[in-house]
Amino acid sequence: MHLIPLPETLTPHGDGTLLELGPATTIAAAPGTEGVAHWLRREWGAASGHPLPDAAPGARGDVRLSLDGELETEGYRLDIRADGVELAGGSAAGVFWGAQTLRQLLGPDAYRQAPVAGRRVWELPLLSLTDSPRFGWRGLMLDVARHFMPKAGVLRCIDLLAAHKLNVLHLHLTDDQGWRIEIERYPELTRTGAWRPRTRWGHRASPLWSDTPHGGYYTRDDIREIVAYAAERHVRLVPEIDVPGHSQAAIAAYPELGNADVVDTGAVQVWDDWGVSENILAPTEAVLRFYEGVLEEVLELFPAEVSPFVHIGGDECPKTQWRASPLAQERIGELGVDGEDGLQSWFIRHFDAWLARRGRRLIGWDEILEGGLAPGAAVSSWRGYGGGIAAAEAGHDVVMCPEQQVYLDHRQADGPDEPMPIGYVRSLEDVYRFEPVPPKLSAEAAAHVLGAQANVWTEVMENQDRVDYQMFPRLAAFAETVWSRLPEPAERDYAQFEARMAGEYARLDALGVGYRRPGGPLPWQRRPGVLGRPIEGTPPNV
Numbered sequence: 001m002h003l004i005p006l007p008e009t010l011t012p013h014g015d016g017t018l019l020e021l022g023p024a025t026t027i028a029a030a031p032g033t034e035g036v037a038h039w040l041r042r043e044w045g046a047a048s049g050h051p052l053p054d055a056a057p058g059a060r061g062d063v064r065l066s067l068d069g070e071l072e073t074e075g076y077r078l079d080i081r082a083d084g085v086e087l088a089g090g091s092a093a094g095v096f097w098g099a100q101t102l103r104q105l106l107g108p109d110a111y112r113q114a115p116v117a118g119r120r121v122w123e124l125p126l127l128s129l130t131d132s133p134r135f136g137w138r139g140l141m142l143d144v145a146r147h148f149m150p151k152a153g154v155l156r157c158i159d160l161l162a163a164h165k166l167n168v169l170h171l172h173l174t175d176d177q178g179w180r181i182e183i184e185r186y187p188e189l190t191r192t193g194a195w196r197p198r199t200r201w202g203h204r205a206s207p208l209w210s211d212t213p214h215g216g217y218y219t220r221d222d223i224r225e226i227v228a229y230a231a232e233r234h235v236r237l238v239p240e241i242d243v244p245g246h247s248q249a250a251i252a253a254y255p256e257l258g259n260a261d262v263v264d265t266g267a268v269q270v271w272d273d274w275g276v277s278e279n280i281l282a283p284t285e286a287v288l289r290f291y292e293g294v295l296e297e298v299l300e301l302f303p304a305e306v307s308p309f310v311h312i313g314g315d316e317c318p319k320t321q322w323r324a325s326p327l328a329q330e331r332i333g334e335l336g337v338d339g340e341d342g343l344q345s346w347f348i349r350h351f352d353a354w355l356a357r358r359g360r361r362l363i364g365w366d367e368i369l370e371g372g373l374a375p376g377a378a379v380s381s382w383r384g385y386g387g388g389i390a391a392a393e394a395g396h397d398v399v400m401c402p403e404q405q406v407y408l409d410h411r412q413a414d415g416p417d418e419p420m421p422i423g424y425v426r427s428l429e430d431v432y433r434f435e436p437v438p439p440k441l442s443a444e445a446a447a448h449v450l451g452a453q454a455n456v457w458t459e460v461m462e463n464q465d466r467v468d469y470q471m472f473p474r475l476a477a478f479a480e481t482v483w484s485r486l487p488e489p490a491e492r493d494y495a496q497f498e499a500r501m502a503g504e505y506a507r508l509d510a511l512g513v514g515y516r517r518p519g520g521p522l523p524w525q526r527r528p529g530v531l532g533r534p535i536e537g538t539p540p541n542v
Contacts, residue, residue: 001125002503003104004476005165005483013126019080021062021122023050028061035232036065036095044103048122049115060084063102065095074167075132078102080124093234094132097165101129108506111163135436137399137451138482139168139238140475141380142467145175145249146274147458148194148216149467155229156464160471160513162233164479169230170238170311170380170453173218176248176271176279180217181239183297186254186290190217193253196270202420202460204274206531210462215270223301231306238363239302242313243291244281244347251279257287259321259328274459276316283322283331283343288350295354304359309378312351315365317344338371345371352377363399366391382455384542385438392445400436400452404539406478408470409457411534417521419469420460421532424539432477432497433489454478460532465514469525472515476504 001010029037040063041052055061062084071077071090076098079086087102089095103110105124140161142149149157154171161169173180179193195215201208218226230237249270251258258265259282271277281287298310319340322328332339337346345368352362352374363378366387373379378397381388388398403423404410410423436452454475461467477497486492508515514525 001105001127002500002506003101004497004500004504005480006486006497006500007101007129007131008485009128009130011128013081013128017082017126018123019082019084019126021050021124022120025050025052025062026055026059027052028055028059028064030064030066032067032092033065033089033095035092036099039096039232040099040102044106044110046114047110047112048119063087065099067091067095072132074136075130076101078127078129078131080105080126080128082126085124090132093167096162096234097131097133100163100165101131103163104503104507108503108510111507111510133165133483134485135449135451135482137168137453138166138479139170139399139451139453140166140471141170141172141401141453141455143172143175143456143458144180145172145178145458147199147462148178148180148214149458149464150216151218151222151226153464153467154218154226158226158230158233158235160475160511161235163507163511164476165483166475166479167234168236168238168451168453170240172240172242172311172457174240174242174249174313175246176277177274178215178217178270179249179253181223181241181298181301182217182219183294184220185293185297188253189250189294191253193249193270196272198272199462200273200459202527202530203422203533204459205533208530209272220297220301227302227306236309237302237307238309238311239298239307240311240313241291241294241298242315243351244283244344245315245317246277246313247281248277248279251281254290257281257290259325261327262321262324276318278318278320280317280319280321281347282325283328283347291351292354295351299358299360307360309361309363310355311363311380312348313364314344314348314368315382317367319344341371343371344368345374348377349374378450380453384540386542388449389438389441389445392441392448395448397448397450399450401455402542403455404541405434406431406452406454407457408454408474408478409460411532412470412474412516413520414534415520417526418532418534419466419521419525419527420530421534422460423533424535424537426474426539428474428477428498428501429494431474432481432494433492434478434481435489436482452478452482460530465525468514469516469521472508472513473501473504476501 066088068088076089076094087098179189194217199210252270255265322340379391410426411418411421
């Protein structure tokens with residue numbers, strides 16, 4: 001059985017006898033599990049062509065769903081016997097994760113959108129299985145700002161996360177290269193800020209350009225649809241609105257947001273290049289009010305039950321303009337903060353308090369530690385483990401996403417055929433040996449590690465096929481590191497995991513995912529002649 005992530009316990013029953021399910025199979029959904037039954041009917045029903053109706057009143061049903069308060073919230077118990085399937089969860093989410101395991105046991109054809117001709121009976125092995133996740137935050141960050149992913153691609157991404165028992169999608173919605181969410185009170189953010197006239201083709205050292213204008217954004221109803229879709233699949237969303245850096249697209253739309261006393265902000269355009277722009281927000285009350293207006297609409301569109309955290313970025317904020325700006329220097333004196341780093345901390349603290357008053361929690365990249373961390377803020381530790389260790393030891397919650405371990409935009413292998421190769425080699429095995437909790441953390445600090453997420457930055461991923469290639473199959477390895485309770489990295493049985501990947505590849509094929517094959521990229525997955533930025537050697541583990 002090629003299950004990924006690896007379950008806690010699995011006990012086979014019998015002598016190889018199989019349970020057969022077919023056109024007459026029924027579902028009995030206890031109160032609280034109706035949403036999972038609906039999902040099973042839609043997904044497995046489409047693949048099998050079977051209606052999977054409710055069991056008749058008083059009948060047990062062939063697939064029986066229930067809640068069990070003795071199980072962990074996201075835990076589940078799956079029993080497959082000769083008389084049917086019993087699936088119980090500690091919550092609807094637990095039942096849903098159990099349904100994902102059931103789907104894997106049904107085989108790769110269960111991932112198709114229509115029946116395979118001639119298949120009427122589906123077989124399941126007889127077994128008992130118990131399972132629960134190691135971490136409550138099992139996430140993926142998807143950058144839709146550098147290259148826009150249309151709504152259908154986001155919904156597909158949510159399905160792929162759910163299939164791997166990942167439960168957080170962090171959407172990087174704003175950056176120098178584009179603003180991707182409709183804000184009613186500020187229409188220029190998408191009228192102007194969502195579009196750029198051309199795009200660098202490859203890494204920023206590449207001399208090549210695509211002169212095709214690029215852009216797009218999610219309407220308010222698109223966001224509502226994404227939120228509802230994610231909620232049905234027990235995936236939380238983390239919207240990111242980046243401040244005070246990575247804001248050139250916003251400044252292009254509303255020049256008064258920038259440091260107009262040192263640069264001609266009226267001439268600023270949505271950036272067509274990669275890297276870190278010098279154009280950052282001005283440290284004024286008017287800018288704060290503007291972004292409060294943005295966030296009021298973001299909170300309306302992303303309700304607290306789906307999005308308890310709001311990400312405000314806080315990373316890679318060059319201070320050149322603030323150092324040259326009389327207004328910024330006057331502001332530093334008025335606030336009594338410690339220089340430009342203190343001014344950035346003032347930005348973060350303002351929105352931490354603003355969000356807290358509205359029942360939300362702020363999370364930001366580990367640069368928010370500079371100049372003093374806002375009291376209630378959580379940290380996305382991306383520049384290695386160091387920021388996360390410092391934050392956790394100080395009593396702040398942390399999501400581990402160290403660049404050199406789980407940035408899936410980094411190349412998967414050495415050699416000339418890897419498309420637009422970025423960074424150090426991070427192979428499938430490297431990701432499988434990722435450990436979210438560094439050993440130097442005290443037990444008390446380790447309790448502040450909420451979990452981990454893999455990050456996908458899309459500068460060199462111009463479409464869904466490129467995102468597929470960079471994400472898979474490594475996202476399957478990442479999913480196991482955050483769900484399963486694995487041995488220490490060096491002691492993990494990679495050969496056994498690699499054997500289970502045979503089933504994963506078949507499932508990805510059925511889903512139409514353009515993953516990297518073990519033998520390397522297919523011809524159409526290569527990008528010959530387009531520069532990347534490969535780094536040789538072993539990545540630092542800091």
